[in-house]
Amino acid sequence: MDFSIDAKLRDRLEVERAWGRERVRPAGLEADRQGSPLAQDHPYFQDFVARGEGRTRWHGPGSKGEVPPPGVVVRALLVSEELAYWDRGVIVASPGPGLPEPNVLALGTEEQKERFLGPFVALDRPRWACFAMTEPSAGSDAAAICTTARKDGDHWILNGAKCFIGNASRADWILVQATLDPSKGRDAQRSFFVEKGTPGLGGFKIEKKMGLKAYESTSFSLVDCRVPASNLLGGEARYERRAGFKTAMRTFNAGRPVIAANAVGIGRAALDEALAFARNADRLGDPRIRDRIEALARRLRMARLCCLRAGWLADHGKPNIVEASMSKALGATVAEEATSLGMELLGAVGARGDHLIEKLYRDAKAMDIVEGTGQIQRVIMARQLVKLPRS
Amino acid sequence: MIDLDPGDDLELLRQTARSFALEELVPRLRDAEADRAVSASVRAAFAQIGLAGLELPESLGGAELGPLARAFVNEELGAGDAGAALALDPLGPALYPLLELGGEPALVEYGLPLLEEEGARAVLVCDDDASLEVVGDRLSGWVPWVPADRPDLVVVLTRDGALVLREGFESEVLRGAGLRAAGASALRFDAVPVAAQWRDTAAAARARGRARLYAASLLLGVLRHGAEFSRDYAQQRVAFGRPIAHHQGLAFLITDMHMAVEGARLLIHEAAWRAESAHPFEDAAASAWVETVSASVLVGPACVQILGGHGFMQDYPMEKAMREARALGLWLGGADAAREDAGRALCAGPPPVALSAGGIL
Numbered sequence: 237m238d239f240s241i242d243a244k245l246r247d248r249l250e251v252e253r254a255w256g257r258e259r260v261r262p263a264g265l266e267a268d269r270q271g272s273p274l275a276q277d278h279p280y281f282q283d284f285v286a287r288g289e290g291r292t293r294w295h296g297p298g299s300k301g302e303v304p305p306p307g308v309v310v311r312a313l314l315v316s317e318e319l320a321y322w323d324r325g326v327i328v329a330s331p332g333p334g335l336p337e338p339n340v341l342a343l344g345t346e347e348q349k350e351r352f353l354g355p356f357v358a359l360d361r362p363r364w365a366c367f368a369m370t371e372p373s374a375g376s377d378a379a380a381i382c383t384t385a386r387k388d389g390d391h392w393i394l395n396g397a398k399c400f401i402g403n404a405s406r407a408d409w410i411l412v413q414a415t416l417d418p419s420k421g422r423d424a425q426r427s428f429f430v431e432k433g434t435p436g437l438g439g440f441k442i443e444k445k446m447g448l449k450a451y452e453s454t455s456f457s458l459v460d461c462r463v464p465a466s467n468l469l470g471g472e473a474r475y476e477r478r479a480g481f482k483t484a485m486r487t488f489n490a491g492r493p494v495i496a497a498n499a500v501g502i503g504r505a506a507l508d509e510a511l512a513f514a515r516n517a518d519r520l521g522d523p524r525i526r527d528r529i530e531a532l533a534r535r536l537r538m539a540r541l542c543c544l545r546a547g548w549l550a551d552h553g554k555p556n557i558v559e560a561s562m563s564k565a566l567g568a569t570v571a572e573e574a575t576s577l578g579m580e581l582l583g584a585v586g587a588r589g590d591h592l593i594e595k596l597y598r599d600a601k602a603m604d605i606v607e608g609t610g611q612i613q614r615v616i617m618a619r620q621l622v623k624l625p626r627s
Numbered sequence: 628m629i630d631l632d633p634g635d636d637l638e639l640l641r642q643t644a645r646s647f648a649l650e651e652l653v654p655r656l657r658d659a660e661a662d663r664a665v666s667a668s669v670r671a672a673f674a675q676i677g678l679a680g681l682e683l684p685e686s687l688g689g690a691e692l693g694p695l696a697r698a699f700v701n702e703e704l705g706a707g708d709a710g711a712a713l714a715l716d717p718l719g720p721a722l723y724p725l726l727e728l729g730g731e732p733a734l735v736e737y738g739l740p741l742l743e744e745e746g747a748r749a750v751l752v753c754d755d756d757a758s759l760e761v762v763g764d765r766l767s768g769w770v771p772w773v774p775a776d777r778p779d780l781v782v783v784l785t786r787d788g789a790l791v792l793r794e795g796f797e798s799e800v801l802r803g804a805g806l807r808a809a810g811a812s813a814l815r816f817d818a819v820p821v822a823a824q825w826r827d828t829a830a831a832a833r834a835r836g837r838a839r840l841y842a843a844s845l846l847l848g849v850l851r852h853g854a855e856f857s858r859d860y861a862q863q864r865v866a867f868g869r870p871i872a873h874h875q876g877l878a879f880l881i882t883d884m885h886m887a888v889e890g891a892r893l894l895i896h897e898a899a900w901r902a903e904s905a906h907p908f909e910d911a912a913a914s915a916w917v918e919t920v921s922a923s924v925l926v927g928p929a930c931v932q933i934l935g936g937h938g939f940m941q942d943y944p945m946e947k948a949m950r951e952a953r954a955l956g957l958w959l960g961g962a963d964a965a966r967e968d969a970g971r972a973l974c975a976g977p978p979p980v981a982l983s984a985g986g987i988l
Contacts, residue, residue, distance in 0.1 A: 237637070237695060238630040239900045245628070310629050508978035515977070526970035533973050533980055534894070534914040541893035548631045562886050615875075617882040622862050622872035 245311055249318050256322030259283065264323025267450035268595050273442065274329055274450050276406050281331055281362040290331035290363070292356035294341060294349050309547040313497040317540070320501030324599060325450030327498070328402050331362035335402075335491070336411035339367075339427065343470040352409055352429055366407040368398040368456075376612040378413075379422045383458060385414035390465045392428060394436070394458040404454035405440040408432055411469065412458065427469035436461030447598030491607050492560040493546040496567030499603040500540045503567075503574035506596045507532050510578035513585075513593075525581070532574050539567040558620045561613035568604035575600045631896075637699050640692075643676055644700045648707025656708040656944065659808035663776055664746065665714045673715050679742070682722060684731060687739065694837060694899035694908075698844040702892070705848020709951050710808030712845060713774050714748075717741040720838035720959065721749035721782040724789035727834040728825035737791050737823065741779055749780035751838055752814070753960040759783060765818040766792065774958065776800050776810030784834055788826035795819040805947070805954030835968075836912035837902060838959050843895050843912075843919040846955040847888065850922055853930035853948035854884040860943075861933050877933060884929055887922035894918050910972040913965040920962040927952035 241249075263280040267273060274280060284290060305311070319327045333340070333356045340353060355363055374380040383396025394414050404410055409431045416424040430437055439457035465472070511520075511529060519525050542563040549556035578593035579586040586594055604610050618624035633641070651672050652659075659665050665673075673679060682697055683689020690696075704712035713719055718738050725733045741747040750773040752759075759768035766783070773781075777800065781792040796819045803811025858881050861872035871877050894915035901908035927949040931938035938945040956962060973980060 237633050237896065237900055238628065239897050240628065240904075242628045307628055504980070507980055511974070511978045511980060515974075520974040523967065523970070526974050527966055530914070530917075530966055530970035530973055534918055534969065537897075537911075537914065538890040538894050538918060541897060542890060544629055545631060545889075545893060548629060552632075558885075559889075562882075562889060565882075566886060566890065611879075614879045614882045617885065618872075618875075618878035621885055622858060622870070622878060622881055624873055624878050 241314070245314065248311075248315060252315055252318045255287075256319055260319060260322035260326045264326045264450050265592075265595070267325060267329075268447075271444075271449060273452040274326070276362065280326070281329075284330055285359050285362050290356070290359055292333045292337060292353040294337075294353040295357065297346060297350060299349075307548075307551050309493070309550045310544055313493055313543050313547045316494050317497040317501040317504075317543070320498035321505045322501075323450060324498045324502055324603075325448035328448070329451035331359070331364050332356065333365045335367040336365055336427075339411065339469065343474065345466075345471050347466065348429065348469065355408065364403045364407045365409050365411070366401055366403045367411045367413075368401045368404065369413045370398060370400050372397060372399050372455075376608045379425075380418075381413060381415055381425065382418050383412065383414040384418065385416055385426055385428060387465075388462070391462045392465060392468060394428060394430065394461040394463065397439075397455065397457045399455040400443065400453045401456065402451055402453060404456055405442060405452060410437075414458075426475060428463055429467040429469065430458070430461060430463055431467075434461055434463060446601065447595065448602050492564040492613070493543050493550070493556075495603060495607050496539065496543045496546070496560075496563035499564075499567035499571035499600065500536055500543060502596055502600045502603065503532070503536050503539070503571040506571070506574040506578040506593055506600070507536060509591075509593050509596070510574070510581045513578075514581050517581075519581070528577055532570070532577055535566075535570045536574065539563070539570045542566050558617050561608070561616045564608065565610045565613040565617075568600075568610055571600040571603050633695075633699065637695060640696055641699045641703060644678060644703035645706075647672065647676055647678070648703050652704070652707030652711050656711065656808070656947070657941070659708060659711045659714070660947070661807075663807055663810045665711045665808060667745075669711070670715065670745065679715070682726075684726075684734070687731065687734060693903040694840055695896065695903050697841060698847075698895050698899045701841060701844035702848040702851065705845040706852040707848070708808055709845050709849050709955060710774070710806035712848075713806060713809035714746075717747050718749050719751060720841040721751040721780065723834035723837040723841075724751065724782050724784045724825075724831070725791075727830040727837070728789045728827055729791075729823065733791075733823065733825075737780060737782075737793070744779070747779045748775040748810075749782060750775050750778040750814075751959065752781060752783045753835065753838070753964070754783050754785050755960045755964040757785065759785075759816065761790070761821065761824075762818075764821045764824070766790065766816050766821055767818050768816050770814040770816075772801065772803070772811060772957075773814060774803070774806045774809040774811055774954070776812055778812070778814075781814065784831060784838070786831060787828045788824065788831050789834065790824040791822045792816070792819050793822040803954070805950035805952075832909045833902075835959075836898075836909040839912045839916035839965060840895060840899055840902065842955060842959050843891070843916045844899075846919050846923055846952060847891055847895060849948055849952045849955065850884075850888050850891070850919070850926040853926050853945060853952065854881075854888050856943075856948075857881070857884075857930040857933035857938075857945060860937075864934075871933070880929055880933070884926050887925050891915070891919040891922045910969050913969040913972075916965045917962045917969065920956040923952040923956050 369378055371381050386393045409429050412428045412430050436459045441455045442452045514520050546556045546559040546563045575597040579597050651669050680689035681692050685691045725738050741749055752770050777798040783790050797815040798812040801811040862870050864871050898908050898911035898915040901911055931945045931949045934945050937943050
C-alpha cells in the first residue's frame, strides 16, 4: 500500500499550480465578471495551445493513442483537481478533443480517427469537439433521450434537441447521441459525428448560468440534419453487437471521478479562502470555527481519497461503478459544504457578490448536477449494492 | 506512487483475522457478552494463529508489524466482536505509550508480565484535559469507564507524557453500555503510587495517534458488520411487495452507510500508512478517528432501523452493534479531543491547507 506520489507528478502539479495561479484563475474571474464565456479568440486559449495543450492522444493511422503511463487515471485526477482549484469553468472551456476523444479512440474506425482527431494532432488554432447527450427531457436518465436517427440511403437523418452541451457552438464537430427507436431504450442508441455547418444543425443558444461562466453551455437543435453513413461512430457492424448505449456510458463512468476531483479542487479553494479570511478576522481562536474548518478539511481529504480509489481501480482495469459514483456523490457534497461554510464565515461580505468564495459557492452547485446528480449516483450504487431494479 | 493494493502479506493477515472472527467470535458473541470474557478455547485459537503479538518487537517475540497490519486485523476482529477483540489483546492500545515513551525496557517491565497471565489486561486512559492530578509520585482522580473488569495495569497518557500505575487503584465493575465481552469498570485513584513516568510531548502525540488508529479500525469493523448485515437483511425482507432495500428511502440510506464505512476506511489506511512510513501522522489519525466516530452516529442506529423491530431485539446482533459503536466512540477521549487536536493543527498554519504532508498526498 502506498499513498505517495512520485517526483514526476509532483513536478507536474507544481507547473499546473503556477499556470493556474497566473492564467486560469484570472481568466475565470474575468468571465465571471463579464457574465459570459471566454471568447474563442481569447488570449488564454492561444497560450493554452502554445503550451502544447489541447492535442489528441491519437498519432496517426494505426495509432490507438499514446500508451498511457502507469497510473494515468490517478495522475489525471490529481492534475484535474489542481486546475479546478484555480477555475473549473476555464478548464472545461479549454480547447481539445475533450469528452468524446476516449470513445473515438476506443470505438472509431481508422477513417473516423483520421478525419475527426487528425486536426487535433498539430493544432493550427484552438479547436474544440464536444459530446451531446443531455436533452431537455433527459438529463441523468440518459437512456431516455428522444433525438432520433433515421437511415436514408447512405445518410442518417437526425432530429431532436440537445441542451447544456459544453462548447457546442464553437466545436468543429459534435458527437451526438441519438436513438433509432425511443421505445427500445438503450439498445437503440447510436453516436454520430455532426460537423459544424451541417445543414439542419442550428438554433445555438448559449445559456445564462449561475456559475462556471467561463465555458459555454449550449442548447441546439437538429432538424432533418443529414450526416453521411460514415459518420456513425464505429460503423454499422459495431452496433450489431448491441454496444450503443454502453459506448456512451463508458464516457460517463470514466467521467464521474473527474467531476469529483474537480469538486475537491473547488472545495479546497473555498477552504483556503475561508481559512485566510478567518485568520485575518482573528476568528480562529473560536473552537466552533476550528471544528467546522477541521470537518471540512477531513471530508475533503476523504473525498479526494475516494476519487483516487475510483481512479486506481480504473488504472488496474477493475470495476469501479460503486466507487466512481461514491466519489462523485461525496466530492460534490463536500464542495458545496466548503463553499457554504466559506460564505458563512464571510458573513455580510459574502452577500456583496464580489468575493471569490461567493463565485465558488455558485460554481460548486453544478458539481452535484453534471454527469448524474447525487441522487442518481445513489441509484447507481444501489443497483450494485442491493440489486435495485431499473424500473 | 499511489497503490491501494494491500499486497499479499496484508491480504493474508486480513483473511486470517476474518476467518478467526467468523469461526470463533461470531458464534459466541452473546456468550462472551454474558460471561464478560472470551472462553479459553477462543483464547487458544487466537494464540494459535499468531495474532497475539502483532505489534510487539521481534526481539520480544512479536511479529513487529505496523499500524497498517493493526488496522486490517482490528477491522476484522471488530466486525466479529469488538469486545472480544479487546479481551484478547492484553495490552491493547496501552502498548503505544509503553513503546513510544518507555521503549523496550518499559515493555519488558510492565507489559510482558501481562502476556503470561491468562486474562490479564492493561487499559489506556487518555487524560487529554489533565483531569487527573499528579502530586509528586502519586496520582489521584476518577475515570468513569474503561473497557475491562479490574484491569491489572493502567497506563495514563497525558499531553506531555505517560505514566504507569500497577497497584493501589480501585476498580468498580460496571454493566457497560457495550463491549461487555471486554468487561467494564470505573477506576478510582486515591494517591496511587506512580510506578513509572516519562515526559516527551512528541512521543505522547505519536502514542495518542496510534491509539486512535487502533480504536478507529476496531470501530470500523463494527460499522462494516452493521452496514453489511442490515444490507443483506434488507434484500431478504419483503414489505409492500418487494424487498425493503428496493424502496428508495432505504436504498439511499444503505448507500450512505456504505459510503460512510468506505470513506472512514480510506482515512484510517492513509493515516496508518503515514505512521508506518515515518511521515507525520498524528493529525491524520485524529481526523480518521473523528470521521469514524461520525460514521458510527449514522451507521449504528441505522443498522437497527433497517431491521425494524427485529433490530431492537437481541435475537439479531444489530442492537449490539449500535451499543458497541457508541461505546467505542467514547473511548480514549472520544472524538471531541481529536477534533480539537486536528483543528488546532489545521488552523496553526497559513493557507493553502495541505490535505497532505510534504511530498505525499
